Structure formats: C-alpha cells, structure tokens
Amino acid sequence: MSLSYNGLWKLLIDKNMNKMDLMKDVGISSGTVAKMTKGEPVSMTILEKICDKLNCDVGDLVHFVSEKGSETK
Template sequence: MKISYKPLWKTLIDKNLTKKDLRLQAHLTTNHIANMGKGEHISMQTLIKICETLNCDIADVIALVPDNDP
C-alpha cells in the first residue's frame, strides 16, 4: 500500500485554498509541500497540523491505495 494525497488537493479546492495558503496557515515548509506533491511520506505530526488547520478528518488529507494503482 502507498499513501495518496489526492484527498488533500481536493479538500484545498473545496475550501478555495492554494498549497501556499496551506503552507502558511499550517506553518509547513516548502519541503513538506514538495514531498506531498511527489507522494512521499510526511510525519503524523505534520498530518495532524494539516487536519487542525483545515478543520478536517485524516481521510480528507490522505488515502491508502494499492501499490499497483497509478
């Protein structure tokens, strides 16, 4: 299984926010945003900050997908 951040990008669109807005509001680094854009892992602490900032559930930020999915 791997992590997909597609739910996060959809949540940002639904809330009319940009990645830059998220970075500034959640006090994330540009590396956090870049890593998520590449589908790389980020810490649970960072995921919690994102959920608190967006006032959403973890399922609105990440999804688990099988390794053979594109």
C-alpha cells in the same frame, strides 16, 4: 504501497486555498508540500496540524495506494 494526498488537494480547492496558503496558514515548509505532492510520507504531526486548520480527519487527506494503482480507504 504508496500514498495519495488527493483528498488534501480536493479540500484545498473546496476551501479556495492553494499550496502556498496551506504552507503559510499551517506553518509547513515547501519541502513538506513537495513530499506530499510526490506521494511520500510526512509525519503525523504535520497531518495533525493540517487537519486542525482544515477542520477534517486524517482519512480526508491521505489514502494508501496499492501496487496496482487503486486507492484504498
């Protein structure tokens, strides 16, 4: 099972933000954003900071993707 951060990318679009804005506003590294872009896990602390900044829940940011490729919520 892998992760999908499509919810995060959609929220950034809705808030007229890009990944650089996210890094600056939340204080996360480009390496962390790269991991999320690749669907790799990041710490809950990072997700908590993003949720605080974007005023959302973790489930709004990330979803598990089954081996068959369909997202699960």
